[in-house]
Amino acid sequence: MSITLYTAPDCQRCKIVKAFLKERGIAYGVIDFKADAQEFNTFYRANRKHIYRNPEGVEFPLFHDGEVIKQGSGEIIAYLLAGRALEVAVTRSELLHGWISGLYVSRCPAEQEDNFVTLAEHLAAGGLSVLLRTDGRNPALLRRLVAAKTAARLSLDIPGPAAVYHALYGQAPDRAALAETIEIVRAFPDHEIRFFATPVPRADGAVSWPTRDEAGEAANLVFEACGDHQLPYRIACATAETPGGLQGLAPLEDAVLLKYRSASRSTLFKADIAPR
DSSP, X not given: OOOEEEEOTTOHHHHHHHHHHHHTTXXXXXXXXXXXXXXXXXXHHHTGGGOOEETTEEOSOEEEOSSOEEESXXXXXXXXXXXXXXXXXXXXXXXXXXXXXXXXXXXXXXXXXXXXXXXXXXXXXXXXXXXXXXXXXXXXXHHHHHHTTOOSEEEEEEOSSHXXXXXXXXXXXXXXXXXXXXXXXXXXSSEEXXXXXXXXXXXXXXXEXXXXXXXXXXXXHHHHHHOOTTOOEEEEEOOTTSTXXXXXXXXXXXXXXXXXXXXXXXXXXXXXXXXX
């Protein structure tokens, strides 16, 4: 396997991946998008559809082993650790300027938990502020990551009631797991607990946003787990920039978010809409 790393000058995320490759004794070549502009532009034109551009341009580093293209330090190190096994749990980051996201604790396959912790440790040790996302499943891994001091922020994202969890992930958290997750998240200095509306695949094959009733049921799920009507709770939604995107749906309007908030406040009195 011949690895090429496409980098940018003074790129912190590039340095993190280079350090990982060096530590593991993995040989690689480097093409700097400025110093080697012609080579980079040839690669970019040939693979444009596989390369993500954030609002500030192409995210570096880019990794190519002749078969697979990975982008960003999280996705690249995950691939080097576990091949494609962590793809369900590690996606591109939507955060910039020293932060990294795209690490979904609850989606980590059981046999990949050690690799997930190693990934988070490398990102944090490299100087990135790591946002870990959980949906209430697998609190043991979340607790392990917090104990390892890998996280700068925790986000508990509730997509809906149990039926929505099953549609999205094939399983829902039980009350004990969700209660433990809420305890871990609330104890963390920088955290957020929120209803996170995301496109939901339905039984008839369609995809739609959660309904108002599903938002209310999600809030009730949280209340039953924590027993606190005063729990700070945000209402947010996926956007075109969110990994996974809108899946062909129109962006949510403020009127829908207001309905979600109203439904949530029946049990979580401090529910409010997160700033866009």
